[in-house]
Amino acid sequence: MDLSSLIVKLKELLPNSSIYANEPLANHTTMRIGGPAEVLVIPNSTQDIQNTIDFAINEGINWTVIGRGSNLLVSDEGIEGIVIKLSDCLDHLQVEGSKVIVGAGYSLIKLATLLSRKGLSGLEFASGIPGSVGGAVFMNAGAHRSDISEVLNRAHILFEDGKIEWLTNEEMNFTYRTSILQKKRPGIVLEAEFQLVPGRREEVVSIMQKNKDYRKETQPWNFPCAGSVFRNPLPNFAGNLIERANLKGYQIGGAKVSEMHGNFIVNAGNASSKDVLQLIKYIQDIILEKFNVKLQTEIEIIGKFLKNSQ
Template sequence: MLTNLETEFTNVKILANAALADYTNTDTGGPADWLAFPTTIAEVKELVVYAQQHNLPTTVIGNASNLIVSDGGISGLVIILTAMKDILVSGERVTAQAGAAIISTAEAACQASLSGLEFAAGIPGSVGGAVFMNAGAYGGEIKDALESATVLTAAGKVEVLTNEELEFSYRHSSIQEHQGEIVLAATFKLSAAPFNEIRAQMDDLNARRAAKQPLEWPSCGSVFKRPTGYFAGKLIHDSGLQGYTSGGAQVSTKHAGFIINVGGGTATDYLNVIKHVQATVLTKFGVHLETEVRIIGRRRDELN
């Protein structure tokens, strides 16, 4: 492992051998060799170039809200973008840096009486993560509001990609196919609407989320994609799996599509629950539940 990253980047917050559990919504995850918290695009570029020059594997994350990091942690450099959280409103456009919370972005739009991001009012992820996976809820998706995204390519170039170039589909964008591409910012094209109407819709959706989702517990959000013709949560419920527990990970009794950390849970616990749910639903209904949550990191036995 390199030992001079901190001295190379004196203006960037750098942590060595830091537990990723402190930065994930599940409160799980092993150590990263290096954690970096850039505040500018220039710093992101410098970190990526340095890592490439030193053959240092690089992983980029935001709020880690729909992510499971293995108990073995992540090799190399992990760049966390949450310090890049500026949001700018200009006319009917809202531009947010990748680390900005999508909730905060939706709120900024609301305050400007701009409609189009109401569906995102309760999504806990970052803008970058939301673009990466075309996040959505309650009938809305990022693709419906996004005009363009600024990305850093694997070649180190900053480019602006249009909505069409991002090739959005259900929980998918073209960025997932381009290894090393990093979302830096996103611009949303919205429409003017009465503030009270926007606020009422956002408040209604947040109330519905609070009533149906286990927001009081650490979780990785919606674990499984919606299978064609089915609802993952209903399949899990009908399989009698609510309350199923492995270690500290449990299928929520409030919403079957969520796996919560009821205390002391590990990434391995989460993965055990996921595998059990997939196997049970496949046996009972012949439906394979594909994970929506991203699972990354090394095994414990790969730790140095």
């Protein structure tokens, strides 16, 4: 099916969704890197998401889901097929006492801030984590010695076969920066249910602010970046190893190891995905040589270059 026919069919199928052809994904990622999505769909509802995926499967078209574009490196060559962006939908929020039901597209920072002001404790660790609730659940995001698995009751998941199920915390199989959705049962988070704890508003807000201030002081949010690049090879920390290897400030093309935090690669100016990948590989080689530690990436790397270089 040619691109113009594909766009026509999708607009007929999804009259309330926004649909774009050859949309630059650099406009939709926090690193400001990424070539065009052949088709970008910003769905209006869960039903539109289901309809998009069903259509793609029936037509044999590749489909990819992104959230708010953090924790993501997209190829300069872009992504074939349909890219579904969830951050502009699925942003509902329902607070029932200390139980919270929230859409996958809701900003995690916004959620943590709002709940702290209600005196609800449990998400203080998320005060500086960019991205969406769905992405945070998908990868069990965490900081300050806590993570999503500590507060999630269950998650509403759309699986690749079109089925929708609620998975309990136990069924999510959470481990460090990982959930069952990454490999064993690929699926899309539609919404999450969190169980928080009532606390003193002043204390919760104070902890939130301290966490937020710490991240501002130690992480380079004044440059486009994707967040932490490498998983911590516990009991070591990736940033500490990179600093000990004197790699802070090291640069390839427009991609640079942050001088504030070793586990961040920033777009210092017109960086390409190739620059970032080369810098990641260089860091991995140096850390393996100096410390005999294999660093694994935490960011998700997607796009056409996977066929040739991954």
